[in-house]
Amino acid sequence: MDALHVDLLVIGFGKGGKTIAAAMGRRGQRVVMVEQSDQMYGGTCINIGCVPTKALVHDAESRRPGDAPKHWYARAVTRRADLTALLRGKNFDMLDVIDSVTVVTGRATFAGPREVEVRAGTDLLRIRAETVVIDTGSEPVIPKIPGVLDNPRVTTSTTLIATEDLPARLVVIGGGYVGIELAGMYAQFGSQVTVLESAERVFVREDEDVADAAREILERQGVTFLTGVRATSIRDTDDGATVSYEGGGPGEAGEGAVTGDLILLAVGRRPVTAGLGLEVAGIRTTDRGAVEVDEHLRTSVPGVYAVGDVNGGPQFTYISLDDSRIVLDQLVGSGERSTADRGAVPYTVFLSPPLARVGLTEREARKAGHDVLVASKAVASLAAMPRARIVEQTDGLMKFVVDATSGLVLGAALLCVDSQELINTVALAMRHGVSAAELRDAIYTHPSSTEGFNEVLAALA
């Protein structure tokens, strides 16, 4: 079979891959983007990840006491589907409008170092490229628990958020990002939610005061947490699916069972490398199954790069985007940009209100030997941040960890309204050496959430 020969081949329509494809296509390079599903143009984020879940969080938060839960939820699922369809179309068009870029819908497997076969139904296409970018993302880990496989009551985030019937009872296995966000969201839609988490507490990376505040908000919204427990089996009953568990911290049952109408598996996501034929191409993987890359995202085969979740880095859309900057710098820039350049990378868990974090926690800062100053205030106690009262969301706290010697911000935990926006200002300040005093004394618009910094950081004076 003759192979189609192009300049750049991208496998997977994720954030990093599509950004590289568009940039190189605009430079006149012949580019092929291979995506296995026409329902995944644009990748995980817009179709089954960030965007649909945050749309659902928004709708869950907007439910008023008189709104019938099942109806409200079904309406939200329809809106989610409309929104993702719109964005999927826009993402396809983004590449389709570029003359030298072709989107091929089919599953790619390596046939050589920079050559793939693409299977679409009975059609088979062979593509050879000067440069290959692997951006195949990640997929949910399915824990080896009896009763999990082929059980219609067992869901992943992908299938749960497409379910049109609101589960009366939802059991979530895993209290990480996916588990927590969906637990909070479904509780606000009206489900009775139980989270089973194997760590001794939820938000285990966070300082205890922050973790306790976040947990307390979720509990008030109706989420029950069982921590330090491990699910051992799932058994179908007349009444639903019963998850048995072992473990449990002080004061908690050593073993027990909880029944749900649906069970959500949320114990992590692993890189999609199986079945890609990486061994045929000589592309090495790590012991965790990710494509092995160096700090410039080069794989073990010259001319082949890996971006996004598949390279084993932090699993965030904005990291996949930053990966694309590193690869583009290799292809058309100075080749100096690397993963080592990243500093103060923030993250947000979309609770209501969101928990946004950057830098060191207080515990980490003290352990690292810093002379630490802490400024922390409950949002409800802030006089100079009326925005929280305007939007009727006064839950949470703002906490800054500051180096007493340099006056620089070491980290922040913002559990408050708009924190997904605020944290980017703090991260920028940290990256550019803006001091805590400068953040405290800056002029912010009013009424805004940022002006909370004036009052919270005043405690450092």
Ligand SMILES: Cc1cc2nc3c(=O)[nH]c(=O)nc-3n(C[C@H](O)[C@H](O)[C@H](O)COP(=O)(O)OP(=O)(O)OC[C@H]3O[C@@H](n4cnc5c(N)ncnc54)[C@H](O)[C@@H]3O)c2cc1C
């Ligand atoms: C429920 C959920 C919520 C999330 N929320 C957030 C959030 O709020 N903020 C955030 O930053 N991150 C969030 N994430 C993580 C984020 O979605 C991912 O980190 C990001 O989308 C990864 O992008 P990527 O570039 O690695 O590839 P992806 O976007 O995963 O794209 C990979 C693509 O490759 C395709 N593919 C795979 N194998 C092949 C093959 N052999 N041939 C052809 N195509 C193939 C897949 O179909 C897929 O479209 C969330 C994830 C989930 C699951």
Ligand SMILES: NC(=O)c1ccc[n+]([C@@H]2O[C@H](COP(=O)([O-])OP(=O)(O)OC[C@H]3O[C@@H](n4cnc5c(N)ncnc54)[C@H](O)[C@@H]3O)[C@@H](O)[C@H]2O)c1
């Ligand atoms: N807002 C965001 O940015 C966002 C939202 C969703 C997902 N994501 C990304 O997706 C990734 C995957 O999310 P995730 O929540 O699936 O993984 P995760 O790694 O964040 O959390 C998995 C959790 O499951 C627990 N766990 C593991 N095995 C268990 C078991 N057998 N029983 C009970 N608990 C168990 C772990 O202790 C952990 O707390 C995240 O790491 C994140 O990068 C980001």
